[in-house]
Amino acid sequence: MDSPVLLLVLNLAGTFVFGLSGxxxxxxxxxxxxxxxxxxxxVGLAGGVVRDVLIGTPPATFRDWRYLAAAxxxxxxxxxxxxxxERFERSILVFDALGLGLVCVTGATKGLQFGLGPVQAILLGATSGIGGGMLRDLLLRQVPTVLREGLYAIPALLGATVLVVAQSLGDTGPVYAVVGAVVCVVVRLVGLKYDVNLPAPASAPNPVEPGTGG
Amino acid sequence: MDSPVLLLVLNLAGTFVFGLSGxxxxxxxxxxxxxxxxxxxxVGLAGGVVRDVLIGTPPATFRDWRYLAAAxxxxxxxxxxxxxxERFERSILVFDALGLGLVCVTGATKGLQFGLGPVQAILLGATSGIGGGMLRDLLLRQVPTVLREGLYAIPALLGATVLVVAQSLGDTGPVYAVVGAVVCVVVRLVGLKYDVNLPAPASAPNPVEPGTGG
Amino acid sequence: MDSPVLLLVLNLAGTFVFGLSGxxxxxxxxxxxxxxxxxxxxVGLAGGVVRDVLIGTPPATFRDWRYLAAAxxxxxxxxxxxxxxERFERSILVFDALGLGLVCVTGATKGLQFGLGPVQAILLGATSGIGGGMLRDLLLRQVPTVLREGLYAIPALLGATVLVVAQSLGDTGPVYAVVGAVVCVVVRLVGLKYDVNLPAPASAPNPVEPGTGG
Structure with missing residues (x-):
């Protein structure tokens, strides 16, 4: 993305809304x-830290005070x-969805900047987006949303894909960063609204305790 | 280990079986x-990411698409x-044992390659092997197997030790990587089969809530 | 801090008491x-690993066998x-408080050494101190103490601040490292003793399940 200002704004906005969610x-x-x-x-900083550790660069979110301030x-x-x-319906998950969209796009962009291939950049974006919410749920002893709901990883992958495809086709303008974020947020919110869940894989008829390995 | 192909195969196999377990x-x-x-x-990628972060190198598991594909x-x-x-008895833990054996050996090898001392390389191998299962249990809100069962950390340390001792004695061939993995898997499966548990340390007679610190 | 020996001793002591706590x-x-x-x-090693990963340097705690031995x-x-x-009242949390004080000071010192700004160094110190206890609680499926008790993050920030302010004023002697650690430990223990908790934010009258996002 040729617009570092937009990238910074999207990053800070993602950090802030994940902070709201946490x-x-x-x-x-x-x-x-x-x-x-x-x-x-x-929660606000987790996605960026995960992203930078996976790239192998010192976490920028920790060196730049603005991320901390936003979170x-x-x-x-x-x-x-x-x-x-709290009165707004599902406000935690709505802010989480906004963060997911913003961070998956900025994560994918940073991946491309550091020379990752397109598939890796998409995965890095999705992983960054998912990281914050996963940590929030872990620390409050919830099974993470990404494991419980089908339409969580998929919108993150979609949003990052929009950006990576656009950049691979030579369009490095800011438009597709915004488009990618919007695609991710909309798909996620539709999933939340209509409780879209993918089918569980065929399994034993009676549910058993998770992970007992029997 | 002088056989990068074998190392890659063991690494991918470990990633795949940890993926099965997760x-x-x-x-x-x-x-x-x-x-x-x-x-x-x-779960499949966690061990390798932990290993590379502890060495201080950008996680290879994330840059090479084959690890992702295997997981x-x-x-x-x-x-x-x-x-x-699921019908096979304790299938999650059996796949986990296979992964443990494979990843502890490849982790120790990579530690030696990056110049760690023998003790550090053994610990790095064991830590890499343990990482995946620990994350799997955490995300599903279980107390990690490594904390509950005596014969989990020990086989991982044994397997890594076989490889590191063999290499320290000048044998850099592929044989001892396989031997180390087999030793680890066999000890782990024996522990699973006979429910071998080490004694708990002498403690207060009546069990109390964990970690309340009273 | 101009006294690498003192820094090492404080670091090892912090690792040991966090090990006791875990x-x-x-x-x-x-x-x-x-x-x-x-x-x-x-638990003993977690704080140092988090600190070094956030700075972007290979974790020293893993390369130097003494940290491992201490933990x-x-x-x-x-x-x-x-x-x-176990008979001592709240022994887990008392050792945890000692570790918090030692690690927040050494973490902040290392942050300054690696060129972080003062605010970042304070946060790095506090984060390092908090990391071990957070992981301990997570692995035993507790909500982390840092989230439950008001006087946990604050003493860690205070201790790191004492050190960073002293060094910024040109005093690089060992005295203020010890003072910072003592300040942190005392504030934390006072909080424990008198169950000091900050008020919860104004919220809906009836408590609901955490994180359900309804």
């Missing part, structure tokens, strides 16, 4: 003021206005 | 098709044949 | 001998004397 989950879990800020920060700001908003935000 | 755990936890693929991929293939097999594989 | 949590969760060693090692020694002590240590 902070709201903390409010809902009755954590205290500091717990809300900590979870917002961890913590999400937590502050939740401390102040968590009660209001 | 995919089967996902089938058992009633995740949907995408959840099965995602968990298989995460995802494990998930696909589980989506198609999970019902059949 | 080992005791394992004893309490009735893990076997190997499980106790493994959890002690993981495993914590586990050995718990295997031998866990029953005695």
């Amino acid at each position: 902070g709201l989950a903390a409010v809902r879990a009755r954590l205290d003021l500091v717990g809300v800020i900590v979870l917002a920060t961890v 913590a700001a999400g937590g502050l908003v939740c401390n102040v206005a968590g009660r209001v935000l | 995919g089967l755990a996902a089938v058992r936890a009633r995740l949907d098709l995408v959840g099965v693929i995602v968990l298989a991929t995460v 995802a293939a494990g998930g696909l097999v589980c989506n198609v044949a999970g019902r059949v594989l | 080992g005791l949590a394992a004893v309490r969760a009735r893990l076997d001998l190997v499980g106790v060693i493994v959890l002690a090692t993981v 495993a020694a914590g586990g050995l002590v718990c295997n031998v004397a866990g029953r005695v240590l």
Whole structure:
């Protein structure tokens, strides 16, 4: 993407909305003021840290104070206005969807910048997008959303694919970053709205305890 | 090890069987098709990512599409044949044992190649082997097998030790990589079969809630 | 800090007491001998690994056998004397507090050495200190202490701040490393003793399940 300013804005926006998602989950879990800020920060920064560790570069999210500020700001908003935000239906997952769209696109872009092939860049984008929500759910002892819902990994892969295909065809303008993010968010929100779930694989008739390996 | 082809084959095989183990755990936890693929991929790739991050090199498992293909293939097999594989007794843990043996050997080899000392290389191998199963259990909210069963860390250390000792004695041929993997798998399977557990340390008579710190 | 010996001693001490904290949590969760060693090692080393990965340098804790020895020694002590240590009130959290103080200071120092700005160095120190306990709680399926208790992140930030401010004012002697650690430990222990918790943010009157996003 030839527009570093747009990339930065998308990255910071993704960090902020993931921070909102983490902070709201903390409010809902009755954590205290500091717990809300900590979870917002961890969730907001996680995707970028995962992305940079997988590329093998020192995490930029940690060296540039603006990412930290954006994630913590999400937590502050939740401390102040968590009660209001909580009223919106599924607000945690809606902010999570916005973050997913923004981060999958910026992650894929950074992958291409660091010389990854197109398939790897798509996977890096999707992994970055998924990382924050996965950590949020783990820390609050939930099975991560990405494992429970079919339309979570797929929109992240779709959004990153839009950007990578556009850049591979020579279009390095900012338009397709936005298009990719929108595609991801829309598919994810449609999945949330209509509870779209892919079928489970054919399995033993009676459900057993997960992972007991019997 | 002087045989990069064998190393690659062992690495891919380890990735695939850890993918099977993760995919089967996902089938058992009633995740949907995408959840099965995602968990298989995460579990299959985790050991290699941990290994490379600890060495301080960009994760090869992410740059080389074959690792991803091997891990995802494990998930696909589980989506198609999970019902059949589930019938075998403790199939998740059997595949996990195979992965443990393969990855502890390849992890130790890569550690030696990157100039780690023999003890560090053994630990790196064991850590790589343990990483995948630990993440699988965490994501499905289980206490990791490595913490619950005595004969899990020990076979991984044994397998890596076989390889490192052989290489330290000048034998860089492929034989001892296979021997190390076999030693690890056999010890692990014997432990599984006979439920060998080491004694718990002397402790308070009545069990208390874990980690409450009271 | 101009005293690499003191820095090493503080680092090893922090690794050891985090190892004690992890080992005791394992004893309490009735893990076997190997499980106790493994959890002690993981918890003891986690903070340093997180710190080095965030800086973007190969984890020193893994290359220098002394860190491993210190963490495993914590586990050995718990295997031998866990029953005695368990009797002390909240012994897991007391060792955890000592580790927090030591690691937040050494983490901040290493951050400054690698050229991070003061705010980043403070955050790096706090993150390193928090990492071990967070992993311990995650692996035993607890909601991490840092999310549940207000006075956990704050003492870590305070301790790191003492050191960074002193060094920024030109005092690179060892005194303020010790002062920072003591400040962190005292504030944390006072919080533990009096169950100081910050207020939760204003929220919906009836508690709901965490993270369901409804």
